[in-house]
Amino acid sequence: MTTKNENTLLEIEHLQKKYEDAEVLKDISFKVDIGEVTVVIGPSGSGKSTLLRCINGLEDIQSGRIILDGKSITDGKTKWSLVRQKIGMVFQSYDLFPNMTVLENVLLGPTKVQKRTRQEATASAEQKLLRVGLLEKRDAYPRQLSGGQKQRVAIVRALMMEPEVMLFDEVTAALDPEMVREVLDVILELARGGMTMVIVTHEMQFAQAIADRIIFIDGGEIIETGSPEEFFTQPKTERAQKFLNMFTFE
Amino acid sequence: MQDLGIKVLFEGSNFARLLSGLWVTLEISLASVAFSLVLGVLLGMVMTLRNPITKVLTKIFLEFNRLMPQLVSLFLVYFGLTTAFGIDLSGQTSAIIVFSLWGTAEMGDLVRSALISIPKHQYDSSAALGLTKLQAYSYVIIPQTLRRLTPPAINLTTRMIKTTSLVVLIGVVEVLKVGQQIIEANRYTAPDAALWIYGVIFFLYFIVCYPISKLAGRLEKQWRN
Numbered sequence: 193m194t195t196k197n198e199n200t201l202l203e204i205e206h207l208q209k210k211y212e213d214a215e216v217l218k219d220i221s222f223k224v225d226i227g228e229v230t231v232v233i234g235p236s237g238s239g240k241s242t243l244l245r246c247i248n249g250l251e252d253i254q255s256g257r258i259i260l261d262g263k264s265i266t267d268g269k270t271k272w273s274l275v276r277q278k279i280g281m282v283f284q285s286y287d288l289f290p291n292m293t294v295l296e297n298v299l300l301g302p303t304k305v306q307k308r309t310r311q312e313a314t315a316s317a318e319q320k321l322l323r324v325g326l327l328e329k330r331d332a333y334p335r336q337l338s339g340g341q342k343q344r345v346a347i348v349r350a351l352m353m354e355p356e357v358m359l360f361d362e363v364t365a366a367l368d369p370e371m372v373r374e375v376l377d378v379i380l381e382l383a384r385g386g387m388t389m390v391i392v393t394h395e396m397q398f399a400q401a402i403a404d405r406i407i408f409i410d411g412g413e414i415i416e417t418g419s420p421e422e423f424f425t426q427p428k429t430e431r432a433q434k435f436l437n438m439f440t441f442e
Numbered sequence: 443m444q445d446l447g448i449k450v451l452f453e454g455s456n457f458a459r460l461l462s463g464l465w466v467t468l469e470i471s472l473a474s475v476a477f478s479l480v481l482g483v484l485l486g487m488v489m490t491l492r493n494p495i496t497k498v499l500t501k502i503f504l505e506f507n508r509l510m511p512q513l514v515s516l517f518l519v520y521f522g523l524t525t526a527f528g529i530d531l532s533g534q535t536s537a538i539i540v541f542s543l544w545g546t547a548e549m550g551d552l553v554r555s556a557l558i559s560i561p562k563h564q565y566d567s568s569a570a571l572g573l574t575k576l577q578a579y580s581y582v583i584i585p586q587t588l589r590r591l592t593p594p595a596i597n598l599t600t601r602m603i604k605t606t607s608l609v610v611l612i613g614v615v616e617v618l619k620v621g622q623q624i625i626e627a628n629r630y631t632a633p634d635a636a637l638w639i640y641g642v643i644f645f646l647y648f649i650v651c652y653p654i655s656k657l658a659g660r661l662e663k664q665w666r667n
Contacts, residue, residue: 248570249569250566250569250570272569272572273572273573273574274572276569276571276572277572279570280570281567281570283563283566283567283570285561285563287561287563287564287566287567288567289564289567289568289581289582289586290586291582291585291586291589300571300573300581300582301571301572301573304573304577304581305571305572305573305577306572346567349571350570350571353571353572
C-alpha cells in the first residue's frame with residue numbers, strides 16, 4: 193500500500209496501544225512529511241513517550257498501522273533491525289553504553305549493524321562529534337561526561353545510522369537546567385539542516401521555536417494539532433488552554 | 443623448646459608432603475570452580491527466564507544447595523551414594539561433585555543478579571540502533587554483566603577454596619590431612635608441632651587466597667562507574 197503524497201515520510205493510522213486493560217493510546221492518526229518537525233506535547237502520562245516507542249517497535253501495538261516510506265511496518269513481518277536504521281531515537285536517560293568510549297559508542301551501529309568500514313565510519317563520527325563540540329571527548333568514557341555532553345553523544349550515535357527520521361523522547365528532561373540549551377541547540381541545528389523529526393518535550397519555548405506543527409495529546413488522544421503560532425497564542429480547545437496556563441505565571 | 447615445632451616441618455619430606463596436600467586442595471577447588479563458572483552462567487541465564495516452571499525448579503535447586511551444610515552434602519554423596527546405590531566414588535570425586543553443585547547454585551544467583559541489574563534502557567537503546575538481540579548481548583549486555591560479575595565470582599572462588607578443607611572428613615588426603623598426619627607422627631618428639639604445622643597451613647591458604655581476593659578488589663575499583 194503506497195501513500196498518495198510523495199512528501200509523506202511517516203504515517204500513523206488509528207494507532208491503539210493497551211497495557212493489559214489500560215488503553216494508553218486511542219486512535220492516534222497523523223502524518224509527518226519529509227523535513228517536517230513535529231512536536232508532541234501534553235501532560236505527563238498522556239502517552240507521548242509510548243507513541244514514540246511504538247513508532248520504532250519498542251512497544252507492540254494492538255491495532256492501527258504505522259507506515260514508513262509508504263510501507264507498513266506494523267504488519268508483523270517487519271525486520272525491525274532494518275527499520276530502526278531509518279528511525280533514529282534518543283532517550284531521556286541518554287543510555288550511552290558505559291563499557292565503551294564515546295567513539296566506540298557512536299561506531300557500534302555503523303560498523304556492526306550497517307557493516308560500514310571502521311575507517312569511513314570514524315571519519316563520519318569525527319565530523320559529527322566536531323559539529324556538536326565534542327571531538328576532544330572521543331576517547332572519554334560516558335562516566336567522564338556531563339549530562340548534556342552524554343546527550344549530545346547520544347544524538348550523534350543515532351545520527352551515525354543516517355536515519356530518515358529522528359525521534360526525541362524528552363531528551364532534556366533529565367538534564368540540569370544549564371545543560372538544556374546545549375542539547376536543544378544541537379536539535380535546532382538539525383532542524384535547520386532539514387532533518388525530519390518527531391520531538392516529545394516539555395520545553396514550551398523550544399517547541400514554539402522549532403516546530404512546524406504541534407500535536408497536543410492528553411489521555412492518549414490527540415486533542416489538537418496546529419501550527420505553533422496558532423497553538424501557543426490561540427489554542428482551540430479548553431484542555432490545551434489549561435495545559436498551556438500551567439507554564440505561565442501571572 | 444621454642445623452635446622444636448618448626449623443625450618438624452623440615453624433617454624428611456614433610457614440607458613437600460604438605461605442598462602436595464595443598465595441590466590436592468587446589469585440584470578439588472579448581473575443578474569445582476571451573477564447573478561452577480560454566481554451569482553457573484547457564485543456570486543464571488535460565489533463572490532470568492519468565493517461565494514459571496524453570497523459576498520454581500531453579501529456586502529449589504538454589505535454596506537446597508545454599509541451606510544444606512556442605513559437610514552434610516559431602517557425607518550424603520560419599521557415604522550415602524555408596525551404601526544406597528553401590529556407586530563407589532572416591533573422596534576427591536565426591537568433593538568435586540558437591541562443591542560444583544554448591545558453586546553452580548551460588549554462581550547462578552550471581553549471574554542472575556548481574557543480568558537483571560543491567561538497566562532496561564541499555565536493551566532499548568541497543569535495539570533502537572538496529573542491533574539484533576545477539577549483537578546487543580555480545581557488545582552491550584554481556585560485557586557489562588562480566589564487569590559486575592567478576593568481583594563477586596572471584597570472592598566465591600576464595601570461599602570455595604577455603605571450604606574444601608572439609609574434605610578431610612571424608613578421608614581425602616589434602617593439605618590439612620597431611621598436616622594432621624605430620625603432627626600425629628611427631629606427637630612425642632615435638633608436642634607443640636600442631637601450632638607450627640597449622641600455622642603453616644594457615645599461611646599456605648593465605649598465599650593462595652590473598653592474591654585472588656586482592657584481584658577482586660582491584661577489578662572492582664577499576665570498573666566502578
